[in-house]
Amino acid sequence: xxxxxxxxxxxxLACAAATAHAGRSCEQRPxxxxxxxxxxxxxxxxxxxxxxxxxDVVVLARAGQNLGEYGIRYSHLGFxxxxxxxxxxxxxxxxxLNQCGSARASLYRQGLGEFFLxxxxxxxxxxVVLAPQTQARLRVLLADNDAxxxxxxxxxxxxxxxxxxxxxxxxxxxxxxxxxxxDPAAATRERAQAWLRLHGYExxxxxxxxxxxxxxxxxxxxxxxxxxxxEKRFGDRIExxxxxxxxxxxxxxxxxxxxxxxx
Numbered sequence: 443x444x445x446x447x448x449x450x451x452x453x454x455l456a457c458a459a460a461t462a463h464a465g466r467s468c469e470q471r472p473x474x475x476x477x478x479x480x481x482x483x484x485x486x487x488x489x490x491x492x493x494x495x496x497x498d499v500v501v502l503a504r505a506g507q508n509l510g511e512y513g514i515r516y517s518h519l520g521f522x523x524x525x526x527x528x529x530x531x532x533x534x535x536x537x538x539l540n541q542c543g544s545a546r547a548s549l550y551r552q553g554l555g556e557f558f559l560x561x562x563x564x565x566x567x568x569x570v571v572l573a574p575q576t577q578a579r580l581r582v583l584l585a586d587n588d589a590x591x592x593x594x595x596x597x598x599x600x601x602x603x604x605x606x607x608x609x610x611x612x613x614x615x616x617x618x619x620x621x622x623x624x625d626p627a628a629a630t631r632e633r634a635q636a637w638l639r640l641h642g643y644e645x646x647x648x649x650x651x652x653x654x655x656x657x658x659x660x661x662x663x664x665x666x667x668x669x670x671x672x673e674k675r676f677g678d679r680i681e682x683x684x685x686x687x688x689x690x691x692x693x694x695x696x697x698x699x700x701x702x703x704x705x
Contacts, residue, residue, distance in 0.1 A: 485554035
Protein backbone atom coordinates (compact mmCIF):
# COMPACT_ATOMS: atom_id res chain seq x y z
CA UNK A 443 0.00 0.00 0.00
CA UNK A 444 1.37 3.39 -0.99
CA UNK A 445 0.75 6.70 0.76
CA UNK A 446 -2.32 7.32 -1.37
CA UNK A 447 -4.01 4.33 0.22
CA UNK A 448 -2.81 4.77 3.78
CA UNK A 449 -6.23 6.21 4.57
CA UNK A 450 -7.53 2.63 4.46
CA UNK A 451 -5.55 1.80 7.60
CA UNK A 452 -7.66 2.63 10.60
CA UNK A 453 -10.82 3.25 8.58
CA UNK A 454 -14.04 1.49 9.54
CA LEU A 455 -15.37 -0.75 6.80
CA ALA A 456 -19.01 0.23 7.15
CA CYS A 457 -18.95 1.41 3.55
CA ALA A 458 -16.14 -0.73 2.17
CA ALA A 459 -17.54 -4.01 3.47
CA ALA A 460 -19.75 -4.27 0.41
CA THR A 461 -16.79 -4.02 -1.97
CA ALA A 462 -13.75 -5.35 -0.12
CA HIS A 463 -12.96 -8.99 -0.69
CA ALA A 464 -10.48 -11.60 0.41
CA GLY A 465 -11.34 -15.25 0.58
CA ARG A 466 -15.11 -14.81 0.44
CA SER A 467 -18.03 -14.40 -1.94
CA CYS A 468 -18.14 -11.10 -3.83
CA GLU A 469 -21.90 -10.74 -4.04
CA GLN A 470 -22.96 -7.28 -2.90
CA ARG A 471 -25.83 -7.78 -0.49
CA PRO A 472 -26.49 -6.52 3.02
CA UNK A 473 -25.77 -9.00 5.82
CA UNK A 474 -28.77 -10.70 7.36
CA UNK A 475 -29.48 -10.35 11.10
CA UNK A 476 -28.56 -14.03 11.52
CA UNK A 477 -25.22 -13.53 9.75
CA UNK A 478 -24.43 -10.52 11.93
CA UNK A 479 -25.32 -12.43 15.09
CA UNK A 480 -23.18 -15.41 14.09
CA UNK A 481 -20.22 -13.18 13.17
CA UNK A 482 -20.41 -11.33 16.49
CA UNK A 483 -20.64 -14.61 18.38
CA UNK A 484 -17.58 -15.94 16.58
CA UNK A 485 -15.75 -12.69 17.32
CA UNK A 486 -16.66 -12.95 21.01
CA UNK A 487 -15.48 -16.56 21.23
CA UNK A 488 -12.29 -15.67 19.39
CA UNK A 489 -11.49 -12.77 21.71
CA UNK A 490 -11.98 -15.04 24.71
CA UNK A 491 -9.73 -17.75 23.29
CA UNK A 492 -7.02 -15.28 22.31
CA UNK A 493 -7.07 -13.77 25.79
CA UNK A 494 -6.51 -17.21 27.27
CA UNK A 495 -3.30 -17.68 25.27
CA UNK A 496 -1.55 -14.68 26.82
CA UNK A 497 -0.29 -13.78 23.35
CA ASP A 498 0.04 -10.29 21.90
CA VAL A 499 0.10 -11.29 18.21
CA VAL A 500 -1.34 -14.32 16.40
CA VAL A 501 -1.99 -15.30 12.80
CA LEU A 502 -5.78 -15.47 12.48
CA ALA A 503 -7.71 -17.14 9.66
CA ARG A 504 -11.31 -17.38 8.52
CA ALA A 505 -13.21 -19.74 6.21
CA GLY A 506 -14.63 -17.29 3.71
CA GLN A 507 -14.92 -19.58 0.70
CA ASN A 508 -15.53 -23.27 0.13
CA LEU A 509 -12.13 -24.47 -1.10
CA GLY A 510 -12.67 -28.10 -0.19
CA GLU A 511 -12.08 -29.33 -3.74
CA TYR A 512 -8.48 -28.11 -3.38
CA GLY A 513 -8.01 -29.59 0.07
CA ILE A 514 -7.91 -26.12 1.67
CA ARG A 515 -9.86 -25.37 4.84
CA TYR A 516 -9.26 -21.61 5.40
CA SER A 517 -9.26 -18.96 2.70
CA HIS A 518 -7.84 -15.80 4.28
CA LEU A 519 -5.56 -14.71 7.11
CA GLY A 520 -4.33 -11.59 8.87
CA PHE A 521 -2.39 -10.55 11.94
CA UNK A 522 -4.51 -10.21 15.09
CA UNK A 523 -2.82 -8.15 17.78
CA UNK A 524 -3.72 -6.88 21.23
CA UNK A 525 -4.28 -3.13 21.21
CA UNK A 526 -3.87 -1.61 24.66
CA UNK A 527 -3.33 -3.30 27.99
CA UNK A 528 -5.30 -4.55 30.96
CA UNK A 529 -9.09 -4.53 30.97
CA UNK A 530 -9.19 -1.96 28.17
CA UNK A 531 -7.25 -4.07 25.65
CA UNK A 532 -9.01 -5.06 22.44
CA UNK A 533 -8.03 -7.30 19.55
CA UNK A 534 -7.57 -5.79 16.11
CA UNK A 535 -6.72 -7.37 12.78
CA UNK A 536 -4.44 -6.01 10.06
CA UNK A 537 -5.03 -7.67 6.69
CA UNK A 538 -5.27 -7.06 2.98
CA LEU A 539 -8.57 -6.92 1.10
CA ASN A 540 -9.24 -7.05 -2.61
CA GLN A 541 -11.70 -4.58 -4.10
CA CYS A 542 -14.41 -6.73 -5.65
CA GLY A 543 -14.34 -6.99 -9.41
CA SER A 544 -10.96 -5.29 -9.70
CA ALA A 545 -7.27 -6.13 -9.74
CA ARG A 546 -6.52 -3.82 -6.79
CA ALA A 547 -6.26 -4.33 -3.04
CA SER A 548 -5.53 -2.30 0.11
CA LEU A 549 -4.67 -2.84 3.75
CA TYR A 550 -7.18 -2.45 6.57
CA ARG A 551 -7.34 -2.44 10.35
CA GLN A 552 -10.53 -3.97 11.72
CA GLY A 553 -12.00 -5.25 14.91
CA LEU A 554 -12.72 -8.96 15.21
CA GLY A 555 -16.41 -8.37 14.48
CA GLU A 556 -15.63 -6.66 11.17
CA PHE A 557 -13.11 -9.35 10.28
CA PHE A 558 -15.77 -12.06 10.58
CA LEU A 559 -18.69 -10.00 9.19
CA UNK A 560 -17.75 -10.97 5.66
CA UNK A 561 -20.16 -13.51 4.19
CA UNK A 562 -18.31 -16.53 5.60
CA UNK A 563 -18.64 -20.02 4.18
CA UNK A 564 -18.20 -21.50 7.66
CA UNK A 565 -18.44 -19.67 10.98
CA UNK A 566 -15.13 -21.07 12.07
CA UNK A 567 -11.79 -19.46 12.81
CA UNK A 568 -8.28 -20.79 13.32
CA UNK A 569 -5.19 -19.21 14.75
CA VAL A 570 -1.54 -19.88 15.47
CA VAL A 571 0.24 -18.28 18.41
CA LEU A 572 3.58 -17.00 17.18
CA ALA A 573 6.89 -17.53 18.95
CA PRO A 574 7.53 -14.79 21.57
CA GLN A 575 10.36 -13.11 19.63
CA THR A 576 8.31 -13.13 16.42
CA GLN A 577 5.38 -11.59 18.31
CA ALA A 578 7.56 -8.83 19.70
CA ARG A 579 8.99 -7.90 16.30
CA LEU A 580 5.62 -8.00 14.57
CA ARG A 581 3.91 -6.00 17.30
CA VAL A 582 6.26 -3.07 16.70
CA LEU A 583 5.78 -3.26 12.92
CA LEU A 584 1.98 -3.57 13.09
CA ALA A 585 1.69 -0.38 15.15
CA ASP A 586 3.41 1.66 12.42
CA ASN A 587 1.27 2.48 9.38
CA ASP A 588 4.28 3.11 7.15
CA ALA A 589 6.12 -0.04 8.24
CA UNK A 590 3.12 -2.32 7.89
CA UNK A 591 2.57 -1.06 4.33
CA UNK A 592 6.20 -1.24 3.22
CA UNK A 593 5.81 -4.45 1.20
CA UNK A 594 2.23 -3.93 0.12
CA UNK A 595 1.53 -3.86 -3.63
CA UNK A 596 -1.91 -2.79 -4.89
CA UNK A 597 -1.79 -5.01 -8.01
CA UNK A 598 -3.74 -8.10 -6.96
CA UNK A 599 -4.28 -11.64 -8.16
CA UNK A 600 -6.06 -14.24 -6.07
CA UNK A 601 -3.53 -16.86 -7.21
CA UNK A 602 -0.40 -14.70 -7.26
CA UNK A 603 2.81 -16.69 -7.73
CA UNK A 604 4.74 -16.67 -4.41
CA UNK A 605 8.12 -15.99 -6.05
CA UNK A 606 7.06 -13.11 -8.29
CA UNK A 607 6.43 -9.42 -7.57
CA UNK A 608 4.01 -8.74 -10.45
CA UNK A 609 0.96 -9.24 -8.23
CA UNK A 610 0.33 -9.80 -4.54
CA UNK A 611 -2.55 -11.60 -2.86
CA UNK A 612 -3.72 -11.16 0.70
CA UNK A 613 -1.99 -14.12 2.35
CA UNK A 614 1.19 -13.36 0.41
CA UNK A 615 1.33 -9.83 1.81
CA UNK A 616 1.08 -11.20 5.36
CA UNK A 617 3.80 -13.78 4.78
CA UNK A 618 6.19 -11.27 3.22
CA UNK A 619 5.48 -8.80 6.02
CA UNK A 620 6.33 -11.47 8.60
CA UNK A 621 9.66 -11.94 6.80
CA UNK A 622 10.28 -8.20 7.06
CA UNK A 623 9.52 -8.23 10.77
CA UNK A 624 11.93 -11.11 11.32
CA ASP A 625 14.72 -9.59 9.21
CA PRO A 626 14.86 -5.81 8.55
CA ALA A 627 17.12 -6.54 5.57
CA ALA A 628 14.10 -8.10 3.83
CA ALA A 629 12.93 -4.59 2.99
CA THR A 630 11.85 -5.32 -0.59
CA ARG A 631 9.49 -7.98 -1.86
CA GLU A 632 12.36 -9.72 -3.66
CA ARG A 633 14.40 -9.92 -0.45
CA ALA A 634 11.40 -11.02 1.63
CA GLN A 635 10.71 -13.84 -0.83
CA ALA A 636 14.39 -14.84 -0.78
CA TRP A 637 14.23 -14.95 3.03
CA LEU A 638 11.14 -17.17 2.89
CA ARG A 639 12.85 -19.55 0.45
CA LEU A 640 15.90 -19.68 2.70
CA HIS A 641 13.72 -20.57 5.67
CA GLY A 642 11.88 -23.33 3.87
CA TYR A 643 8.46 -21.90 3.08
CA GLU A 644 6.61 -24.11 0.58
CA UNK A 645 3.50 -22.82 -1.21
CA UNK A 646 0.40 -24.85 -2.01
CA UNK A 647 0.16 -26.33 -5.50
CA UNK A 648 -3.31 -26.12 -7.03
CA UNK A 649 -4.07 -28.37 -10.00
CA UNK A 650 -6.06 -26.20 -12.39
CA UNK A 651 -6.82 -27.25 -15.96
CA UNK A 652 -6.37 -24.88 -18.87
CA UNK A 653 -10.15 -24.62 -19.22
CA UNK A 654 -10.58 -23.66 -15.57
CA UNK A 655 -7.74 -21.13 -15.79
CA UNK A 656 -9.25 -19.57 -18.90
CA UNK A 657 -12.69 -19.35 -17.32
CA UNK A 658 -11.33 -17.71 -14.19
CA UNK A 659 -9.22 -15.23 -16.14
CA UNK A 660 -12.07 -14.20 -18.44
CA UNK A 661 -14.72 -13.99 -15.71
CA UNK A 662 -12.80 -12.04 -13.05
CA UNK A 663 -10.31 -9.19 -13.03
CA UNK A 664 -8.74 -10.35 -9.76
CA UNK A 665 -7.35 -13.61 -11.15
CA UNK A 666 -4.22 -13.71 -13.32
CA UNK A 667 -1.78 -16.45 -14.25
CA UNK A 668 0.85 -14.59 -16.28
CA UNK A 669 3.21 -14.33 -13.29
CA UNK A 670 3.53 -18.14 -13.08
CA UNK A 671 6.38 -19.93 -14.88
CA UNK A 672 5.20 -21.41 -18.18
CA GLU A 673 6.38 -24.92 -17.34
CA LYS A 674 4.21 -24.95 -14.23
CA ARG A 675 1.25 -23.04 -15.60
CA PHE A 676 0.94 -25.18 -18.73
CA GLY A 677 1.46 -28.25 -16.59
CA ASP A 678 -1.71 -27.29 -14.68
CA ARG A 679 0.30 -26.60 -11.50
CA ILE A 680 -0.51 -23.24 -9.94
CA GLU A 681 1.51 -22.42 -6.82
CA UNK A 682 0.17 -19.80 -4.42
CA UNK A 683 0.20 -18.78 -0.74
CA UNK A 684 -2.60 -20.41 1.24
CA UNK A 685 -3.51 -20.27 4.91
CA UNK A 686 -2.83 -23.98 5.22
CA UNK A 687 0.69 -23.65 3.80
CA UNK A 688 1.47 -20.70 6.11
CA UNK A 689 0.25 -22.61 9.17
CA UNK A 690 2.33 -25.66 8.25
CA UNK A 691 5.44 -23.57 7.72
CA UNK A 692 5.08 -21.61 10.96
CA UNK A 693 5.05 -24.80 13.02
CA UNK A 694 7.74 -26.54 10.98
CA UNK A 695 10.09 -23.54 11.22
CA UNK A 696 9.46 -23.02 14.94
CA UNK A 697 7.89 -19.59 14.53
CA UNK A 698 4.45 -20.68 15.66
CA UNK A 699 2.59 -23.37 17.55
CA UNK A 700 -0.11 -25.79 16.48
CA UNK A 701 -3.32 -24.61 14.83
CA UNK A 702 -6.16 -23.87 17.24
CA UNK A 703 -9.72 -23.94 15.93
CA UNK A 704 -12.70 -21.87 17.11
CA UNK A 705 -16.24 -22.83 16.14
